[in-house]
Amino acid sequence: MATAAFSYGSDVSGLVWGFLMGGGAAAAQVDAAAAAAWMARPDPERFTWLHFNLSNAASERWLRAHAGLPDEFYEILHQGSRSTRLEIADDALIAVVNDVQHNFSFDSAEISTLWVHVTPRGVISARRAPLESIERLRQDVLQGAPIRSPAELLVHLLRDQADVLVGIVRDAVARVDATEDQLLAGRLMRKREDLGALRRVLVRLQRLLAPEPAALFRLLQRPPAWVSQDDRQDLRASTEEFAVVLRDLASLQERIKLLQEEIAAQVNEDNNRSLFLLTIVTVMALPINLIAGLLGMNVGGVPLSQHEHGFWIVLAFTATVTGAIAWLLLRLQRPR
Secondary structure (H helix, E strand, O other): OOOOOOOOOOOOOOEEEEEEEEOOOOOEEOOHHHHHHHHHOOOOOEEEEEEEEOOOOHHHHHHHHHHOOOHHHHHHHOOOOOOOEEEEEOOEEEEEEEEEEOOOOOOOOOEEEEEEEEEOOEEEEEEOOOEHHHHHHHHHHHOOOOOOOHHHHHHHHHHHHHHHHHHHHHHHHHHHHHHHHHHHHOOOOOOHHHHHHHHHHHHHHHHHHOOOHHHHHHHHHOOOOOOOHHHHHHHHHHHHHHHHHHHHHHHHHHHHHHHHHHHHHHHHHHHHHHHHHHHHHHHHHHHHHHHHHHHOOOOOOOOOOOOOOHHHHHHHHHHHHHHHHHHHHHHHHOOO
């Protein structure tokens, strides 16, 4: 029996989904064969969106054979640096977008990269793991969202990414609020470890998801000629929205840092209180240990050894000395 090849959630060419969009018509789904035929004879009124899974080795082969992408795209595809950025290559926009994967959790911080190539003829996106923002964009297209140009599709993707990050920030704020309430109520069980892990996740998100300001500035100042004025304004607005989210993320990190410092101060205060109590007990027990050691020596001449009330005399003397030491220590601890 023949065994079917594992497709990684895509077809034999590596295509996860494809849409033919624009021209005032609803988005129509296309397969790899239809997309290749359209690329051979493109319609200037319409454009395609093809999404590939790079985990399938056939994806890059199909792109090199039919997509006509510049070499810069493949170089960026295999680069080690995956910081979020937008670049211009051969009158095309190349975007490297980092996004969280499906079922994201703060414990694992699963983040993957999406590569996007945008031209007037269409958009080609590729990833190695299912991502949240690109799935949101697909659902919007299926529901009939009006997208008139490839640049608008890219702007929509950036806004979806910002919305995902907003949701992550809200969940993180809820966690921090709960921790702060427990701290104020004195019922904080899991302390600095959870806050430290959450802060590390947020720092990683900010480092990977934050676009490079210089690249965005260059793009907004000198965009490709085929990018319309409306698309330029939308792109500028999306970058401003992303900047607001990143500022909220930075302020949340600062808040977590202050909570960690407050928890550390409480821990130090509890340790100092315990150490002070231990010191008082040790000092108060010093006369008892000293007198017991002296009277327990096996030598002659131990005082009061033959006295009728010797035990009670020594006990009263020890209690008096211990009480005097305790009074002196408590007096020294009173605020002046």
